[in-house]
Amino acid sequence: MEFTKTPGWLDWYTGPSKPQFKLPPGSVDAHCHVFGPGAQFPYSPERKYTPCDASKDQLFALRDQLGFDKNVIVQATCHGSDNRALVDALRHSDNKARGVATVKRDVSDAELQDMHGAGVRGTRFNFVKRLADFTPPEVLLEIAQRIAPLGWHVVVYFEAQDLPELYDFFTALPTTVVVDHMGRPDVNKPVEGPQFALFVKMMREHENIWSKVSCPERLSVSGPPALNGEQNAYRDVVPFARHVVETFPDRVLWGTDWPHPNLKDHMPDDGLLVDFIPHIARTAELQRKLLVDNPTRLYWN
Ligand SMILES: O=C(O)c1cc(C(=O)O)oc(=O)c1
Numbered sequence: 001m002e003f004t005k006t007p008g009w010l011d012w013y014t015g016p017s018k019p020q021f022k023l024p025p026g027s028v029d030a031h032c033h034v035f036g037p038g039a040q041f042p043y044s045p046e047r048k049y050t051p052c053d054a055s056k057d058q059l060f061a062l063r064d065q066l067g068f069d070k071n072v073i074v075q076a077t078c079h080g081s082d083n084r085a086l087v088d089a090l091r092h093s094d095n096k097a098r099g100v101a102t103v104k105r106d107v108s109d110a111e112l113q114d115m116h117g118a119g120v121r122g123t124r125f126n127f128v129k130r131l132a133d134f135t136p137p138e139v140l141l142e143i144a145q146r147i148a149p150l151g152w153h154v155v156v157y158f159e160a161q162d163l164p165e166l167y168d169f170f171t172a173l174p175t176t177v178v179v180d181h182m183g184r185p186d187v188n189k190p191v192e193g194p195q196f197a198l199f200v201k202m203m204r205e206h207e208n209i210w211s212k213v214s215c216p217e218r219l220s221v222s223g224p225p226a227l228n229g230e231q232n233a234y235r236d237v238v239p240f241a242r243h244v245v246e247t248f249p250d251r252v253l254w255g256t257d258w259p260h261p262n263l264k265d266h267m268p269d270d271g272l273l274v275d276f277i278p279h280i281a282r283t284a285e286l287q288r289k290l291l292v293d294n295p296t297r298l299y300w301n
Pocket residue numbers: 075076077078131180218257261262
């Protein structure tokens with residue numbers, strides 16, 4: 001099948017630089033995606049965008065170029081609940097990738113078992129309105145109860161302004177809950193302001209809630225972008241991510257978010273994104289927890 005990319009689509013950055021920051025051995029890129037290729041794994045009829053292709057081989061080449069050991073591949077919304085591209089990538093990863101799938105209420109136990117065998121360890125609930133249609137909370141809770149016995153967790157993606165209405169649902173989930181991209185704070189607001197404070201309170205009061213401190217390129221308002229050798233990119237995001245890393249060092253994950261769906265402004269050099277890490281995790285111990293210990297515990301147990 002032939003697909004035409006969403007107008008204005010930015011393709012992932014080719015030839016990323018070698019990071020100056022040396023990742024600790026065993027580091028995991030704990031948030032990245034594969035897109036198709038559409039000819040082999042068609043994009044979902046329900047999708048809200050049509051991306052460029054980003055294959056498993058291209059992802060594994062990036063992993064090696066940046067110096068990561070492993071990947072956690074998160075089902076992208078352009079594939080809906082058809083997890084074939086994800087599962088294919090996991091099966092060809094030589095045990096170096098785990099996955100987070102998207103499942104519907106009618107998923108069978110056999111399908112869950114099959115995905116588990118391939119390396120899926122979580123399911124993703126998406127509350128970002130431009131990406132996914134609404135699913136009633138009782139349906140999501142039913143799915144969470146189905147996957148809990150497998151030892152899977154729930155990944156949630158939402159925007160900060162929606163947290164007040166989602167708070168009770170998230171804190172009632174029976175599994176570990178991993179929040180994508182720090183719950184997308186508005187970084188024009190103060191770190192200690194009420195919006196981000198609610199997110200921090202949710203993590204403080206619920207030890208099963210984790211956060212990915214990823215996506216500065218999405219959250220940043222003032223940049224500068226991770227391009228042209230910039231070693232101090234996305235400075236406005238640093239205080240938010242640093243606060244979460246230092247307050248909850250055992251419950252944070254980091255990922256590139258390659259191939260960076262739906263960016264509108266620029267496409268970052270992934271090597272320079274890796275160089276963002278020591279700004280938010282300032283000691284070797286915090287770096288090891290963020291990049292090695294935490295993802296290994298959650299995904300390779
Ligand atoms: O902000 C986004 O557009 C975005 C989209 C997806 C997806 O389509 O799955 O995943 C992400 O992590 C971020």
